[in-house]
Amino acid sequence: MISTLIQEAPYADLSFELSGEKLPLDHGYGLYSAISTQVPKIHGQSWLSIHSINGIPDKQGSIKLTKNSRVKLRLPVDRIPQVFPLAGSSFNIKGNYIRLYTPQVLMLQPSPKLTARIVVISKYLEPEFFLKAAIAQLVHLGIKGDVSIASNPSGGLARRVIQIKGHINVGFGVEISGLNPKDSLKLQQHGLGGKHRMGCGIFVPIN
Template sequence: MISDIPPRVDISFRLAAKLAPLDHGYALFSALCRLLGDLHGAEWLAVHPLPGTPRPDGLLAVDGRRGLRLRVDPAQIPRVLPLAGKWLDIGGHAARVGVSSVFPLASASTLRARLVTIKGFLEPEPFLEALQRQLDAMGVAGRPTAGRRRVLDVANDKVVGFGVELHGLTEDGALRVQALGLGGRRRMGCGVFVPATVDEASAGREHAS
């Protein structure tokens, strides 16, 4: 039932930034902790990967209009609002946080996440089996597919995961996955799902091939 899904919204901040590391999940989380305090146990928080265009030198040309997006319990919005006007150091690249807007989660039959990590599952087939078990435990009917293998650097520890798309979701299932996430390290940009349009889903499969 939708009524038992934990309340979550996305709060999006404009971001005055040109570049960030392409693998920026740990660096961005560390930057947020420096401004907001220790967030390691913050189950109410997930951090979206920064939007932008990958460059061949391992950097991301940041799309500042889409900016910094956090998925939070609405009761915690006052905790993150002080980010506005502050400077983030994201792996040695400066970014100034701007004004914010709040968006409700939107249902979609197809969701995607840039990176999902499940400890101990490094190959596509067993990874998908583990992912399906998580969906079953959540009571979500959907068909997961794994895309490109990706690596997250966490304090010099390499964490392996995959891009993921979920297909055939109900409204309840889509909202539940977005609210709860899948896998670990959601405060570092992993397991954070967003609706995929037909064009986005096709582009994601092409990019992952």
């Protein structure tokens, strides 16, 4: 009964303002480790996703943080009290320091077109087979939409990697269009692939 209630609870993004200068572009695992150290009860929880922090890439493997940079956690609204103590915390991520401030709750909004910066599906490293696996996961969730691999700035396929404990994980940027409101919210809640706590498989509306 408890698991059913958790599954049906509405999801939101808890968005923390932050201060700091820069972070590694590949900071997903470091951010998750820092958050888990601060709030140990969330370690390994399947209901939690952690967005990559937005910033300006410097083409040297780092991003410059701006006034619009945020630490965002996607989670059921009834779990928010568990992570609210992160406000005021300071993190050291690979020698770069950031500090979090009072968060804002942003309820998920339906959009017919969503995108994820990177989706990682274990063992599916080539575009053709990856796309088939992504479509199969969408079907399993009962979501109808048109799936495609996103393009990078040069026009090629958006093939991306993240490093976790020294292991390289390969994924792709993904776009899904033609979603009805219910399926759009479901996809934002469940995501695709794995490594959601390290910034992967998290979908947001395309502006």
